[in-house]
Amino acid sequence: MKKIVFGRKGFNKLSADDKVFFLFVDVMMFAVLLLVVLPMLNVISSSVSDPNAVMQGRVFIFPEGFSLAGYKAVLKDSKILNGYLNAILYTGATSFLGVITTILAAYPLSRKDFVGRNGFMMLFTFTMLFSGGLIPSYLLIRDLGLIDNRLSLILPGLVNTYNIIITRTFFQSNIPDDLLDAARIDGCGNTKFFIKIVIPLSKSILAVIALYFIVANWNAWFKAYLYLNDKSKFPLQLVIKEILFANSMNAADGASAASNEGVKMDALSEVIKYSSIMVSCIPLWCIYPFVQKYFVKGVMIGSIKG
Template structure:
């Protein structure tokens, strides 16, 4: 360790010191808001209003979480969000892979035309009102399809996956497979897909996060509260203070309602974030590799 330090010049040491300082500050700026929400969700709101809660919880209580887990609208929203995220991600990733692989093949006739067609969708769009009218005319209002189909395959993601295929699946591998009697379909399913786990993990994470955090499409296209995703339920609680009556059944005074509402707000944020915090560690190693290969090479 001492030998390593002696090899470093004063400039290198100063550079490392500045880097570690900036990175530490950045890490604290990112992590502290999450930590504050966590400790606020189990603290007495009176202490939060007084500014006493900033490093550890005060007036420890699980009242907010008890009310959240006893409310049916939260669980319905949870189930809806999981359904939309799973179905939407499966459809999106499947369409992206099926579109990107032919575009990565040099022997695919017309691939430049289709590539330009996909790129045009990145720069031009009909806007909210025409999109709403289209969804309405297709009979998708107040259905899951209004949330998962309009944005199922993005041009940018198709380009990333196509670049990954071009840089990671050599033509020699395909030619050798064809010599052994492998068809295009078998080659894609048994060779290309298993070798594409990194970029598939990237696409899965992108879309799961997008569907899980999305509320605007649900706000526009859904009018049945039984179909609301969790984020729309969370929005109603945070923005409009629409806390379910089941959570307030034993609360009488206005001040007590405000106190319970604050606990529920912080608690719902934590509850809504848990699935993504659980998912990311399993996809992290694939995510980093896939994002770098798919975006830089090619």
């Protein structure tokens, strides 16, 4: 019996209708591929092009001339380096503590003999439908005295109901009840069972959750924008936001363009924008090929029981 009807059959054996259809699909997908790749290529090329070529609008898909002036300026900027360190701190702390919080909630909720689990579960899932919103949250952080405190970026993000649900689903379908019974007979309590058996069996879901936390926190900027005033505490995204959106988009049309020096400065500042975009994207793009499958796995687990 053939498993995949059209996959195994040679292309020539197909009917004319199918040939046309398959070709059409391949071409469409190629068009999608180009639509995604070309804009990114333009950004990458602009970041390494000669600033004047960028300024004159000569960069399309490939670099025009070659210059690392943008990158040099970006790497010399102590704000960027500082932003990097802050982002690593916030992302690392939130992800580490977030994973711990997630499994501490998910494991009890996965146990059938946990009295009151439906009530707890409702308490958690309700927050997915309804929330206090931005302003009450801001007032809470303010009243707790956490404005301008690094904890304001870490603590509120630790409980994530979606992550708890997919971890709980994983526990339910991967930790058999028999295992717990057997451990109990050997005199193993809940805590010991959790640490010695559940966690080692759940490394893959822990990786998925950790990655979710890492990406979400690496990319976050709004909480920092809201809660922090001290620039030395800004994470990378906020620093880059200031670089990208500081001078409004048509600033170069203004007076500074008149002088030669001004043109040069504007050209550089445009290339700096492209380089700082790249500097922010490169870390995630480096790990992306290796971790992509874990993200998809998480979506699958989550969709079993959404």
